Amino acid sequence: xxxPDDLWRALLKADSGMGLPLPPGEPVxxxxxRTMGLIQAQMKGDAGTVLCPExxxxxxxxxxxxxKTAFILGSGLLLSVAFWNSVTWHLQRFWGASGYFxxxxxxxxxxxxxxxxxxxFIIGAALVPGLLFWAFNGLLLVVDMTGRPTFISRYxxxxxxxxxxxxxxxxxxxxTVLFNQYMISFPMVVFLYPFxxxxxxxxxxxxxxxxxxxxxxxxxxxxxxxxxxxxxRLLHRPAFYKQIHKxxxxxxxxxxxxxxxxxxxxxxxxNMLPATVGPLVMGAHLSSITVWFSLALIITSISHCGYxxxxxxxxxFHDYHHLKFNQCYGVLGVLDxxxxxxxxxxxxxxxxxxVLLLGFTPLSxxxxxxxxxxx
Numbered sequence: 349x350x351x352p353d354d355l356w357r358a359l360l361k362a363d364s365g366m367g368l369p370l371p372p373g374e375p376v377x378x379x380x381x382r383t384m385g386l387i388q389a390q391m392k393g394d395a396g397t398v399l400c401p402e403x404x405x406x407x408x409x410x411x412x413x414x415x416k417t418a419f420i421l422g423s424g425l426l427l428s429v430a431f432w433n434s435v436t437w438h439l440q441r442f443w444g445a446s447g448y449f450x451x452x453x454x455x456x457x458x459x460x461x462x463x464x465x466x467x468x469f470i471i472g473a474a475l476v477p478g479l480l481f482w483a484f485n486g487l488l489l490v491v492d493m494t495g496r497p498t499f500i501s502r503y504x505x506x507x508x509x510x511x512x513x514x515x516x517x518x519x520x521x522x523x524t525v526l527f528n529q530y531m532i533s534f535p536m537v538v539f540l541y542p543f544x545x546x547x548x549x550x551x552x553x554x555x556x557x558x559x560x561x562x563x564x565x566x567x568x569x570x571x572x573x574x575x576x577x578x579x580x581r582l583l584h585r586p587a588f589y590k591q592i593h594k595x596x597x598x599x600x601x602x603x604x605x606x607x608x609x610x611x612x613x614x615x616x617x618x619n620m621l622p623a624t625v626g627p628l629v630m631g632a633h634l635s636s637i638t639v640w641f642s643l644a645l646i647i648t649s650i651s652h653c654g655y656x657x658x659x660x661x662x663x664x665f666h667d668y669h670h671l672k673f674n675q676c677y678g679v680l681g682v683l684d685x686x687x688x689x690x691x692x693x694x695x696x697x698x699x700x701x702x703v704l705l706l707g708f709t710p711l712s713x714x715x716x717x718x719x720x721x722x723x
Contacts (some may be wrong), residue, residue, distance in 0.1 A: 358508070451555055454635070458553060464542050465551040472634045473550075474537040477637040477641040478529060481608075484646055488604040488653050492518075503655045503710050505667050505698075507717075509601035510654060521599075521609045527616045528608050536620050540628070548631030556633050564636045565643075568626030572644070575622035581689075583614060584674070602670045604653035607645075619648075651679075656701065656711055664702040668693050 461468040491500045493514040506513075544550040556564070583593035592611040599606050610619060623644045627637045650657075653665040669676040675693045676684055684690040693699050697718065701711040 364573075365627055386491065388521040426641075447629060455553065456557055458551065458620060467542075469541045469550055469634055470537060472638040473540070473641060477645050480642050481645040481649065484649055485605040488655070489518075490650070491655070492603050500655060500657065503657050503705075504672065504713075505654055505656050505664065505712065506601040507712060510603060513603060517598075518605075521606050525605060525608045528610065528612065528619075531551075531621060532612055532615050536616070536624065543628060547628065550627075550632065550634040550637060552633065555635055561636055561639075563638060564626075564630050564632055567630060568623075568632075568640050569627040571629065572622040573678055573682060575625060575682045576618060579618045579622065580677045583618060584677070595674060597670065600670055602652040602654055602667065604649040605696075607648040607652040647679075650673055656705055658705045658708055660705075662702045664698045665690075665693070668696070668698045 375447045386522050389642055408592070458465070491497070492510060493515070495501045495512055500631065501511075541550070545622060581589060592614050596606070596610045596614060600610070608615065623641065626632070629639065630636075647661065650661055651663045652670075653663055654667065656663060665676050665681055666679075672692070675690060677689055681690060684693075703711075705711060
């Protein structure tokens, strides 16, 4: 939760003897920065008067290090919270300004689907995310099959692959994706509704607040990371890989639509469950579920799309997994870092390119692969 501006001002005014003036109109950021400067100056002054050079040299060194560490950590925490507060304050203003509008639209939907909220749930949790998935991947499929427009195809990660994509292989993959969506995902969403209804009613009248919505998304993401990472690693065990996960890895140079190309067991265990457990745990509102499922499908499509496009999340991490198989199992990369399953990836050009592209020069040009071999 973000700390309100008025609380920050009260805390800053109460700082130990600083006497920091806080005019009512002054931004909190300015006060925070000036407070940090005063704290640092006071610490430097104290360090020169407390320590005895001959008797307490070692103690002074330890104490000084502890104070510097405390200052750095405290400053980082304070600035992070202040930054978070500033961002969420502006977003909250936007959310609040449009909140009555969205609440009115939601209540209108509830009135139209009165006594049939389960239909509204299926539309929000299955139909809307599914349509967004195919709209996004439909655009990518045009590029995959034609190589045009070139302002997209020039951002291809694995150069020389899927130029164009194998049409027979693509048709087979699309059939599998449609089967997974309509024969597995859709029934799971239908069965999800009564559990959510019992837990907290996903179609309740009140929409979630902006801060609660952000908290839910953060928790959904963390739960998905844990469940996907360990289920994915389990599927790479020899006993499961050959019979189940090998199907997904038929695409060593992936494209967006094959993000859901998987054995039915894998689709349940590694695609659906990591995404649905979070909303179940939180008893989420349908609005949060719709946004979350839509984001999850778009992000996994980006991770598989094979193009490192400007201003979109980098797909280098998961693309490298499809290329090498035994690296980069997660989504965020946190558990890969903790378990060392990204150690080889970190030595490659792909890792150097694993950044948010903020320009229009393809990273394959600015950070090219080694001329001898593709890492």
